[in-house]
Amino acid sequence: MFDLIVDNARLYPMAGAASRAAARSFAVLDGRIATVGATGPARARLDAEDRVVLPGFIDCHTHALYVGDRLHEREQRRAGASYAEIARAGGGILSTVRGVRAASVEQLCAATKPRLLALAREGVTTVEVKSGYGLDLTSEIRMLEAIDQLRRELPIDLSATCLAAHAVPPEMSRASYVDFVIEELLPAVHARGLARRIDIYIEHLAFDLADAERIFLAARTLGLGIHAHCEQLSLMHASELAARHGARAVSHLEYLDGRGIEALARNGTVAVLLPGAFYCLNETRLPPIAGLRAARVPMAVATDLNPGTSPVASLLTCLHMAATLFGLSAEEALLGVTDHAAHALGLEDRGRLTVGRRADFSLWDLPEPAMLTYQLGGLAPSAVYVEGKPL
């Protein structure tokens, strides 16, 4: 006896426009896909009425947990200041750090919940959320605890990443902060089981390759996964270093070069594209999509939802931007928010509607999924299911 049968569906188990299944139905048991194609007795039945059924979307790179906004930076940038100049003057990430340090878990959760629910309404069923606006022991842990609390409160799944190495806090030198992250913070986060991976911002205004190497080694010793922000504003060869240390994913990549592409291909590292940040910062340098494609590097697409570079609480908008601004095909863009995003997070139990995976899916009244890379705005799923249950 299955829990749910979904039938009369135009089923896209891999989410790519070219990979529609011959099957029209699937069954769910204990939150997982039990069979595709066959039917049988079930406690409930969902008639999809010939709608498109896609795997639940996965937003694999966000800084969704924060309080306040940085609206004034928009004006500063309009007046000619760059993101880097604003950061060097003590604005940027550090201005959000001041707000987050002063906020309680309840305040962090209350400010973040509407953003996560906005993503869920678009069919997003898993969201990665980073710390990185605390930059001290108690504030980083408080951020990760808030993510854990939201995970328990919300119907979608959240996956926490410790981004302690996001910026150097004003009260410390870079060297002593890196020592503190390695010796105290990461072991404390690991001991509490609050994050399954680390991230680091490798850039001239943040951390360098030597800092990154030390942090990667510490993460590997603790068995934490590795992600990194690389080559966003300049070519630092950070992607090569991260890939060599077994990074699951590296993000941004506007300045990535051929050597970096080769390193990602060799190590099976996912290239996470963040067109929301590219757009909001008015960038003109495109990530090397043709090179990534030729080297068969899996590409994911995420919102980078954050108050500075990408106040974009819409994965559908980013999917559209990935296609329109970066030139991804509809299939590449859709794989980028499903299977490849799951792989970036090491969550191989989702991202496709195949037997054994989580029954996270959404129903769409569309002629075909590629419509999501064509029409901007006005599109929403008619239903979203997480582990076989309606939102």
Ligand code: NIG
């Ligand atoms: O992914 N580049 C560093 N981190 C974020 C920005 C965070 C912020 O500005 O608050 C990003 O773009």
Ligand code: FE
């Ligand atoms: Fe980011």
